[in-house]
Structure formats: C-alpha cells, structure tokens
Amino acid sequence: MMGGVNIISMEKNMKNTISTLAATALLASSAAVSAAEVEVLHWWTSGGEAASVNYLKEKLSGAGVGWTDFAVAGGGGENAMTVLKSRAISGNPPTAAQIKGPSIQEWGDLGFLADIDGVAQANDWDNLLPAVVSDVMKHNGKYVAAPVNVHRVNWMWSNPEVYAYAGATIPTTWDDFMVQAKKLQNAGFIALAHGGQPWQDATVFEAVVLGVGGADYYNKAFVDLDMDALDSATTLKVFETFGNLRQFVDANSPGRDWNVATSMVIEGKAGSQIMGDWAKGEFKVAGKSVGTDYVCTAAPGTSGAHTFNIDSFAFFAQSDAASTEAQNVMAAEILGTDFQTVFNLNKGSIPARLGVSRAEFDTCAHDSMDAFVSASASGSLVPSFAHGMAMSSAVGGAVTDSATNFFNSDQSAADGVAQLVASIKAAM
Numbered sequence: 001m002m003g004g005v006n007i008i009s010m011e012k013n014m015k016n017t018i019s020t021l022a023a024t025a026l027l028a029s030s031a032a033v034s035a036a037e038v039e040v041l042h043w044w045t046s047g048g049e050a051a052s053v054n055y056l057k058e059k060l061s062g063a064g065v066g067w068t069d070f071a072v073a074g075g076g077g078e079n080a081m082t083v084l085k086s087r088a089i090s091g092n093p094p095t096a097a098q099i100k101g102p103s104i105q106e107w108g109d110l111g112f113l114a115d116i117d118g119v120a121q122a123n124d125w126d127n128l129l130p131a132v133v134s135d136v137m138k139h140n141g142k143y144v145a146a147p148v149n150v151h152r153v154n155w156m157w158s159n160p161e162v163y164a165y166a167g168a169t170i171p172t173t174w175d176d177f178m179v180q181a182k183k184l185q186n187a188g189f190i191a192l193a194h195g196g197q198p199w200q201d202a203t204v205f206e207a208v209v210l211g212v213g214g215a216d217y218y219n220k221a222f223v224d225l226d227m228d229a230l231d232s233a234t235t236l237k238v239f240e241t242f243g244n245l246r247q248f249v250d251a252n253s254p255g256r257d258w259n260v261a262t263s264m265v266i267e268g269k270a271g272s273q274i275m276g277d278w279a280k281g282e283f284k285v286a287g288k289s290v291g292t293d294y295v296c297t298a299a300p301g302t303s304g305a306h307t308f309n310i311d312s313f314a315f316f317a318q319s320d321a322a323s324t325e326a327q328n329v330m331a332a333e334i335l336g337t338d339f340q341t342v343f344n345l346n347k348g349s350i351p352a353r354l355g356v357s358r359a360e361f362d363t364c365a366h367d368s369m370d371a372f373v374s375a376s377a378s379g380s381l382v383p384s385f386a387h388g389m390a391m392s393s394a395v396g397g398a399v400t401d402s403a404t405n406f407f408n409s410d411q412s413a414a415d416g417v418a419q420l421v422a423s424i425k426a427a428m
C-alpha cells in the first residue's frame, strides 16, 4: 500500500468516529508536549534525511522552540502514516506531521488540522510559493501545512565507473536501458539497484509510465483516471517494459531499504537506481561527488519532464496559545531562505519557495530547478502518484498494490493492465 494516507481512506466508515475524536485531540495534544515545544512526526531516518531533519531541529532551537522527535522509520512513509493514524484516533496527535499532497485535504476534512494562515499572510506565502505548491498546502482556502522542498522523482542515479567497466553507456530510453543493463549484467554487476518494497516498486513503475507514455498519457491515466487511457495499448506497453525490468533486479531485493539500494550504486556493485532525488542525500553523506563518483540523469524517456513530490509539515490543531505559537514559529522558520537552502542541500531536493539563490546547489539540483520551470510551461510537470501527490490515498494504494503484485510475480502484462484497471475502479 502507498505510504500516504490509506490509513484514512481505508476507513471511510470510521470517519465519524475520527471526527468526534478530533475534538478530544485538540485538548489532549497540548498536554503531550510542554509550552514552547513541537513534537514532529516524520520518516526521515536515512543518513541524508536525518541530516536534513536535524537542521530543522537546530533552526527551531535557535528560535527558542524545543523538539520532541517522533521518527517512524520506513521509506515512503507508510509506517509513519499508520502510527500517525493511531495517535490521532487515540486523541493524541503530534504538533506537526509530515503529510503531503491530497492527504492534507483528507486530514483537513476530518477536522484535525490547524490554520496557520496568519503566519502565511504575514510572510506573503501566496507570492513566495508557486501555485502548484501553495494549492496543496491549503484546506478550504487557508494554509494548514508548510512546504519544505520539491523533490523530483524521475531520476536515475548511476555509477559511471561501473558503466565504463562494462562497456555500457547510461541509457536515455527504456529500450536502450534493456540493452545497457544486459551489458552490466554480463560484466557481473547488478544492473538495477532496487529495494523490493511496494512504494519502491511504485516509484519505478511511475518512471516507466512517464517514460513510455509521456506526460499527456500520465496525466490522463494516472491523474484524471480516464478509463480509456488506463485500459489502453500504452498501458500494456508500460507493463511489458516494467516486467522486463524484473530480470535486472537481484534476488536479495525483497524488503531492502531504498538507501541500501543507493549504497549498492555508491559501492560499485550496481549500475543504476531509479529513485527520487532524496537519493542524492546518501551520495552526499558518503562524501561522493556528482559527475565523477555518480551521475544523475532523468529516468529513461523522461528528460525534460518533472515528476514532483513536495514534502510538507501539516499542523495539528492545538488548544493552548503556547503550542500554537510554537507551531507558528516552526511554520515561519520553514519558509525562511536559510532553512530552504541548507535543508535542501542535505535532502537532495530544491527549495519549495521562490527567491532562494541557486549558487550553492549542484548540477542535479539545477537540472531539477530548470526542469520544474520548463516542464511547467510545456505541460510535463506531473504529480508523483507513487508519493501521494496525485490521487486519493485509496486509489494511490490500489495503484501501488497493482504495481507491486505485478513486479513480484510472473503476471502477464495483459493481466497487469486488467488488475490495475479493476483495482482503480474498486477504489474510486
């Protein structure tokens, strides 16, 4: 299931119970932490992720706000969302939680979220944030979340030495990927570093969808959920291509964490990993240099396109002034240029807000910034469905399940399409 918020949609029928409990939560949450302190739920536990979140903690400490860490390990956030749900329904949500995309609306609809519009207006967020970002942060027209970054998901991270040794070149199309991956394999390398977890399967699937079908198809099929686009020859080709990747993943991939897969590229055991640019944080922590030790290229067939994944912290309603003030400080710090620079240098992403200097960022980040702007103009800026940006949590979960069931079985491409269509219909 997707890491997002199946947790909520799973329980359409629990909605009423949760709504009633929201009132209790308002009272209880303030009791859980002391005055100028925030308890923050997140899933950033890898090396690069931890460096990023530590900077937020430092920033808040500098502003007089204490930090109670509520880290729940598990890439993509599925575990974190499960724990968040149980905390929320027991009337004790954290002060802030890493919640993204349409799931912000789901939590908002349930009555849990605090309005931080005062901070947003005072700091002119409407003008600091691109509309594609600010729209997601608002519920009923008011800001309830603060964006920390924009990740680009359609990246491929490669070890150039491995490619050179194998006499292979870094592929720019999926057809060529199959050819080059064979060369890597013949030279004794693992072609595709992959962790067999549902969200990672979905991340690769999403890259294939975009690379094979293009942005228009991506939007029609996976954002608009147009059944003709979904049940089409293009989707069949997507599954055929995705299925061809099974042979390039090693036998130990099931359950492997994404950052362990990144380390296989870092250590020269594997050629490439398809992963969002949080992977860059791991190269950085390992002291590797872009261009020489590792190379970032768009996932095959997706150059010029940008699959975005915006991380944000949503704020839970508080009943006392001190906690509300601590939240406001956190929200204001997050949008600061200083924070957006250092946090994103560590995280591998780019700033969510405008007006931050590009000077300190590397070539991958510059590519991502340029692609964000050009893809937005050309209509190929697309929301990442594998990371909870495009669909309700229920539909997102159905897509992730279909992708992972297919990838981890010998299901035919035709059956993959049929299962995808049926499971989306059932979840809508």
Ligand code: GAL
Binding pocket: 003, 043, 044, 049, 074, 075, 076, 077, 151, 258, 278, 309, 310, 311, 387
């Ligand atoms: C994504 C999240 C990223 C990164 C990744 C792996 O969903 O947006 O910030 O942390 O999961 O954990």
